[in-house]
Structures are given as structure tokens and as C-alpha cells.
Amino acid sequence: MSDLFATLPQNASSNAPAADAPLADRLRPANLGEIIGQDHLTGPEGAIGRMVAAGKLSSMILWGPPGTGKTSMARLLGEATGMRFVAISAVFSGVADLKKAFAEAEKMAGAGQRTLLFVDEIHRFNRAQQDGFLPFVERGTVVLVGATTENPSFELNAALLSRSQVLILRRLDEAALGELIARAEALTGRTLPLTDDARAALIASADGDGRFLLNQVETLLAVKIDTPLDPAGLAALLHRRMPVYDKDREGHYNLISALHKAMRGSDPQASLYYLARMLVAGEEPLYVLRRITRFASEDIGMADPQALVQCLAAKDAYAFLGSPEGELAIVQACLYCATAPKSNAIYAAQKAAWKSARATGSLMPPPNILNAPTKLMKDIGYGKGYAYDHDQAEGFSGANYWPEEMDSQRFYQPVERGYEARIAERMRVWEDLRKGKG
Incomplete structure (x- = not known):
């Protein structure tokens, strides 16, 4: 099961781990107060702390990254409230397992024993299958504690969410991971053979995952090392944990959103960081470039028309060079967009124009700008009075181009930044000429 500490056998939470059990199992907390890094939940003012103090649990969903203590928290909740603890995994369990668990819970409820049903990877x-939980949760047959690494808003039924509290576990920070190492050293009576810099590098390599860190610690303690390792020596011995990143999950959308907003905020350094986060984690480079290209029109537009050109040039360069050489062109496009003057005038104009087009239906353009390829069309007035702009002194006729049934609209309103400021001035000149000719 995906958690910091090994899950105990069902209904056997008092069994102590064997002496040769994995370090993470031997270090599992004995009570809620020993859970590291989640004081906002387990402390006296936290949701779990308050429920335990009141002696009454409600169904809940524990949402957090891997290795942050979800399974341990559920097990200790059962112990703290005197409930029967039953654990199943959505990876290995099916409908038959659920029916059996519910039947046993109903039988135990008849004997006055409440059941805490822990469902790992509930998403x-x-x-x-999620709907199958509802009647048993509503009747109080079980107190459901689900654990997930995925955003419950996307992965769980609304009906199930409405009957549960969603409690968010935090990624373990540097202090929490350091405390885990200290506990491991105290338990084993040994100090990690690392320099201070290597110790910091070990903590950073865990990427907030306590279970991963303890596995690395166990490896270090099992290997004979005569001289403390520096960061380079540590890297040679251990493999760095790959960043948590699922291309079709929330992390994917969080990072692309962060990249978009950093570019919009004209922060090239943060933009490059989020671009690197995605590409280093294995994101498809052209997906990122497509989003940057959209940004060039949505958030820059005519304030710097070259932004779109840069993005399309980056596409051609990447197609020509491939990866990793072509990724430099994507970096160039990203930094160009992050440092360009910003305007969403084109984006706003599109939305306004689309809205007007849907509202006005099939209004005919004014007769003067209708095409007249036949005599009949000329006879009924198509093209009559059309003013050819190039024949005018200013190259501008000031004619009306709107349907006769509607007033002229103003969809595109350029901002006074970058190249768009020059466009705004040009449009003001045309507006004055139009008024004069009118």
C-alpha cells in the first residue's frame, strides 16, 4: 500500500514488527502524535485531533503525496477510537472483497463493535464501485477512510465526497525528513556516513517522500562505508528519486498552469524553472510548446507580433533537431514570451466577437460591400456606392461595414504597451477620419 509505514495485518495492529522488518516498518509511529509533518491535522486544533478528542470519527478522504503517512494515520485513528481496523487496497480488491468487508462490518456492528474501513488508492x-460504499457509510456500518494521491475532485464521485471530509496531507518538508533520519539513527544506534552537504542532498533527493528516504537510509546503513560520502559519492551510490509527475493527472495541469502564469507575470526565471520541471520529468516537448504558442496569442498578441513567429520557429527547429538539441529552441520561445510586453486584447476581442456573432445570427452585410458578379445583383444594389480605399487621399474611406440592423461594435481595444500602442494610435487616427467623413 502506498504509505510511509507498512500496513499491519487486518485487526492485528498491536503486533510489533519483526527485528528484520524494513526500517520503515520498524519506525512506524505508535500514536498520532508521532506522525511527522502533519500537525495541521493531528494536532489539538487539527481536524483529526478534534475528532479523536471527541471520540467520534466521520468518514474522510486522506489526500496527499506518496510517503506522507496516510496508512499510518488511518491505522492509528482506529486504535485511538477503539474501532476495528480493516484495510483493503483498491489495486488488489474487487466487488467480492467489498461485499465481504461490509458483511463482516454489519455483523460486528450488531455486536456493538464499529469498523473503520481503510481503502488505499480509493481513486x-x-x-x-464507489457508489457501493454509500449505503454503508450513510447507515454508519463503516467509517470510511480513503487514501489517494490524486485530486479527489476529479477522481471520486460527488456523492461520496459529499459524505466525507477531504483532509490534505502535506509533502514532508526538510525539517520533517531530517527528523525521520534522526529517528532512524536513534533506532539503529548508527550515524549515517555522510558529510553535512551529502545529508542535505539525501533529504532533497527524497522529494518529500518519507518512505523513499527511509529506504535510502536503510541502504546506506547496510553498505560498509569507511569515509563519509560527499554529495558526489552519495549520487554515485544511490539513484535519485524521479519527480512525481503523471502526464494525465493533476501534477501535469498544475505545472503547465504555473508555467503559463509565470510567463504572464513576466518572470522569465520562474517560467524557465517550470518549463524545466516538465521536460525533466518526461513531458512531451511539443505539448509544452503548443501551450507556449497559445500564450503568444492569448497574452501577448499584437503587443509583440514576433512572439507567435518565435514559437512557430521553435516548432520548426525542434522538428529539425529533435531532442535534446531542439529543446533549446523551446527555451528561447518561453523566454521570449516571458519577457515580451503583454496584452490580452486579441483574446478579449475574440470572445466578444464570437458572442456577438452568435447573438446576431445571419444579418446581411450592408449592400455597398456585397459582391456583385451578375447583372441582377448589380441591379438590386449589390456593391452600389462602394468606396475603394486606395483611391482616397489618406488610403481610408471611412465607409460603413456593419449590417444595417446593428450599430458598429468595438471588440478589439489595443493596450498602450509594446507594438500595440502604435496600433492604438493608428486606430485613433482612423476613428477621427471616420468622424470627419461622417
Whole structure:
């Protein structure tokens, strides 16, 4: 199961781990107060702390990254409230397992024993299976504690969410991970053979995952090392944990959103960081470039028309060079967009124009700008009075181009930044000429 500490056998939470059990198992907390890095939940003012103090649990969803203590928290909740603890995994369990668990819970409820049903990876159950929990949760047959690394808003039924509290576990910070190492050293009576810099590098390599860190610590303690390792020596011995990143999950959308907003905020350094986060984690480079290209029109537009050109040039360069050489062109496009003057005037104009087009239906353009390829069309007035702009002194006729049934509209309103400021001035000149000719 995906958690910091090994899950105990069902209904056997008092069994102590064997002496040769994995370090993470031997270090599992004995009570809620020993859970590291989640004081906002387990402390006296936290949601779990308050429920335990009141002696009454409600169903809940524990949402957090891997290795942050979800399984341990659920197990200790059962112990703290005297409830029967039953654990199942959505990865390995099916409908038959659920029916058996509910039947046993109903039988125990008749004997006065309440059941805490812990469901690891609950998001892996399909919608119909999730609906199967509802009657048992509503009747109080079980107190459901689900654990997930995925955003419950996307992965869990609304009906199930409405009957549960969503509690968010935090990624373990540097202090929490340092405390884990200290506990491991105290338990084993040994000090990690690392320099201070290597110790900091070990903590950073865990990327907030306590279980991963303890596995690395166990490896270090099992290997004979005569001289403390520096960061380079540590890297040679251990493999760095790959960043948590699922291309079709929330992390994917969080990072692309962060990249977009950093570019919009004209912060090239943060923009480059989020671009690197995605590409280093294995994101498809052309997906990122497509989003940057959209940004060039949505957030820069005519304030710097070259932004779109840069993005399309980056596409051609990447197609020509491939990866990793072509990724430099994507970096160039990203930094160009982040440092360009910003305007969403084109984006706003598109929305306004689309809205007007839907509202006005099939209004005919004014007769003077209608095409007249036949005599009949000329006879009924198509093209009559059309003013050819190039024949005018200013190259501007000031004619009306709007349907006769509607007033002229102003969709595109350029800002006074970058090249768009020159466009705004040009439009003001045309407006004055139009008024004069009118």
C-alpha cells in the first residue's frame, strides 16, 4: 500500500514488527502524535485531533503525496477510537472483497463493535464501485477512510465526497525528513556516513517522500562505508528519486498552469524553472510548446507580433533537431514570451466577437460591400456606392461595414504597451477620419 509505514495485518495492529522488518516498518509511529509533518491535522486544533478528542470519527478522504503517512494515520485513528481496523487496497480488491468487508462490518456492528474501513488508492475503484460504499457509510456500518494521491475532485464521485471530509496531507518538508533520519539513527544506534552537504542532498533527493528516504537510509546503513560520502559519492551510490509527475493527472495541469502564469507575470526565471520541471520529468516537448504558442496569442498578441513567429520557429527547429538539441529552441520561445510586453486584447476581442456573432445570427452585410458578379445583383444594389480605399487621399474611406440592423461594435481595444500602442494610435487616427467623413 502506498504509505510511509507498512500496513499491519487486518485487526492485528498491536503486533510489533519483526527485528528484520524494513526500517520503515520498524519506525512506524505508535500514536498520532508521532506522525511527522502533519500537525495541521493531528494536532489539538487539527481536524483529526478534534475528532479523536471527541471520540467520534466521520468518514474522510486522506489526500496527499506518496510517503506522507496516510496508512499510518488511518491505522492509528482506529486504535485511538477503539474501532476495528480493516484495510483493503483498491489495486488488489474487487466487488467480492467489498461485499465481504461490509458483511463482516454489519455483523460486528450488531455486536456493538464499529469498523473503520481503510481503502488505499480509493481513486482506483470505478464510479459504480464507489457508489457501493454509500449505503454503508450513510447507515454508519463503516467509517470510511480513503487514501489517494490524486485530486479527489476529479477522481471520486460527488456523492461520496459529499459524505466525507477531504483532509490534505502535506509533502514532508526538510525539517520533517531530517527528523525521520534522526529517528532512524536513534533506532539503529548508527550515524549515517555522510558529510553535512551529502545529508542535505539525501533529504532533497527524497522529494518529500518519507518512505523513499527511509529506504535510502536503510541502504546506506547496510553498505560498509569507511569515509563519509560527499554529495558526489552519495549520487554515485544511490539513484535519485524521479519527480512525481503523471502526464494525465493533476501534477501535469498544475505545472503547465504555473508555467503559463509565470510567463504572464513576466518572470522569465520562474517560467524557465517550470518549463524545466516538465521536460525533466518526461513531458512531451511539443505539448509544452503548443501551450507556449497559445500564450503568444492569448497574452501577448499584437503587443509583440514576433512572439507567435518565435514559437512557430521553435516548432520548426525542434522538428529539425529533435531532442535534446531542439529543446533549446523551446527555451528561447518561453523566454521570449516571458519577457515580451503583454496584452490580452486579441483574446478579449475574440470572445466578444464570437458572442456577438452568435447573438446576431445571419444579418446581411450592408449592400455597398456585397459582391456583385451578375447583372441582377448589380441591379438590386449589390456593391452600389462602394468606396475603394486606395483611391482616397489618406488610403481610408471611412465607409460603413456593419449590417444595417446593428450599430458598429468595438471588440478589439489595443493596450498602450509594446507594438500595440502604435496600433492604438493608428486606430485613433482612423476613428477621427471616420468622424470627419461622417
